[in-house]
Amino acid sequence: MQLDGAARRFLLAALTGFVFLRLWAIFAVPFTDTTEARYAEIARKMVETGNWLTPQFDYGVPFWGKPPLHTWLSAGGMQLFGVNEAAARLPILLTALAVLFLIWHWVRETVGRNAALVVTVVLATMAMFFGASAFVMTDMPMVLGTTLVMVGFWQAVSDADSRWGYAFFLGLAIGMLAKGPVAVVLCGIPLTLCLAVTWNWHLLRLLPWGRGMALLTVLVVPWYVAAEIATPGFLHYFLIGEHVQRFLTPGWQGDLYGSGHQEAKGMIWLFWLMAALPWSLVPALLLTRLGKTVTMFRQDRSGLLFYLLLWAGSPVLLFTPASNILAAYVLPGLPAAAVLLVILFAQVFGAKPSRAARTAFAVATSVIFALFLALTSGAIFAPQQIRLKSDKSLVAAAHAALPDAQLYTLGGRSYSAEFYSRGKSRAIEVEDFESLAVDGAPAAFSVSPDKAAEAAAFGLENLGEYGRHVLFVTPTAGEVK
Known part of the structure; x- marks a missing residue:
């Protein structure tokens, strides 16, 4: 991809603007009910009670809904910087920045420096990624884990670099401590399909299974065992209730901490379109040159495009038959979607963006920035008028x-x-x-x-x-x- 100096300056300015907007929001926007305020209060209770083993839904009531990584992060922030919004949000923002850096580094090494910059801006400005980038909840830490798994696997089998092999297992550990086995499933779907279609199962031998599994076990198993010992019943509720019944039972009534979110089956596709805005409009442009787009996949000897497509589509494939879902469930696929859309657009429409393409990119970026600026300003300066869900x-x-x-x-x-x-x-x-x-x-x-x-x-x-x-x-x- 070819970028002139003006284009690079615009991309860097856009990225800087979004970062400062997010920083402003983490200091000035109050916690809102129910999701962010609930997880922030769980973290606050962890700091207050000194119980860093078991997150508490209420005093003395264990929170079995999610593993504790996000709670540790927000509680750690409040332990260091006091009980306030920014302290709880800052560690989550750091995980989002880590995802952006990881994707930038990988694309720079795999595709090129210019493409890496464009991808980073596209990912950072996707509606759901920007919104979740400093939102106190479980999803962004899990995205860091799944991204590390997928990037680590590609680099480990492409370069035979054992360090990336260990990153693969570290990513699994992060995912297991952030949200549980669903992180393994979200990575297992694209990896299994990719290896099955290409019949490259031998690539698995390039991973350091012995030491990698030891690393994964040491990082994950102790907390799960300790949590079950401290509050018996945790493993059954978390593994069966949260990972099976939640997704297969419409309006699941076994939720101990809220209510099920019953949606029409297949709703995850609409959630993806909303989450990836404004860049979810790019596939429509690619469809206008469907033949060339398909040719790009066929001529891709490295298999990168197919790998990205499976990775990006993994959450959609997993949750299409589910009715108890949230829009945030598509987040793990957004890093791959950003990379895939940028690469395909450059290959289909030309490595050097046309004036029209540059203008459209600038307009889309400006519109999404203006939208988030308006939402942030409303939450800060006009909470009564927008009836902000915060007390x-x-x-x-x-x-x-x-x-x-x-x-x-x-x-x-x-x-x-x-x-x-x-x-x-x-x-x-x-x-x-x-x-x-x-x-x-x-x-x-x-x-x-x-x-x-x-x-x-x-x-x-x-x-x-x-x-x-x-x-x-x-x-x-x-x-x-």
């Missing part, structure tokens, strides 16, 4: 009115309220509300707007609406100064 401002108002009072959330847990109150938020039901409202003890209540009249009837003081909820305090509180 940060409500907790601050409650603390100003009654610094040491218990905060009660009516009708269900608010993980953001728990995080920002440092665990001093407790969910109550309607039947508990009356006794707590009239017993005279200083208290604050987070109430949905439809329950506001009922709360006022008990003589509670209405301090106003904060996002999704109305804040009430016991009448001894007085007005917020």
Whole structure:
């Protein structure tokens, strides 16, 4: 791929702009319910309790839904830099940057420096990758693991480099500690299909199986064994419930920590199109020259294009028959999709981008930047108007009115309220509300707007609406100064 100085400067400026936008967001955007606030609160509890073995869904209640790597990362950030949004998000951002660096290094060595720069910008600006790049959840650490597996395997069998062979097993360990066996499956699908179609099973002998499996065992097995000993039942729930029933049972009712996400089967394809925006539009351009695109695959002696296609499609293949899915499930395939789309576009439309191609690239990058800038600005400057799903401002108002009072959330847990109150938020039901409202003890209540009249009837003081909820305090509180 040929790039002139202006094109390289634009790509570097775009990459820098997206990095600074993400940095701004990790400091300024509050945690929102339910996903990010829930995982951030689990990490905060790990720091508070000092229990680094078993993540806790609530005090004394183990969280069996996911392995602890993402929790260790966010808890480690808060241990070092204090309990705040940026400290919890920064380690996740570092994993995203590690993925970008790994892809840049691999493409530079395999295809060329210019292609590596374009791929890095494309991946960094994919909607789901950018959104998840500093989002406190399990997926980005797993993407680091699966990317290391796939890059490590290619390099190990292409260059017979044992160091990349060890990277393959290290990636498996990261995936197993980030999200569990699903990471192995997501890598196993493309690797198995690629070796089966090309009948190159002998390449497996190039991996350092003895020492590699020893490394994998040492890194993974101790925690799984210790977790089962500490909280018996973990392995059955995690391996059977989370990895079998969750995907095969629509609206799975066995989820201990939420509810199933029932979607139409095949919905993962639409999720991929949304996750890869704006670059998911590129396949439509390639279809206009389908014959040449197919020829590129046929003439690819290295097998790289086929390898990338299987890797990119692995999440879609795995989750097409599943109905209990989330959009983030496509993330492990996005690094390969970015590489594949850039290589194919360059080969089909020419190694030197035309003026129209450069303009379209600049427009697409600018549009996605403007979209994320608007979303970030709205979350920071107009949370009330967009009804941001966060109780940060409500907790601050409650603390100003009654610094040491218990905060009660009516009708269900608010993980953001728990995080920002440092665990001093407790969910109550309607039947508990009356006794707590009239017993005279200083208290604050987070109430949905439809329950506001009922709360006022008990003589509670209405301090106003904060996002999704109305804040009430016991009448001894007085007005917020």
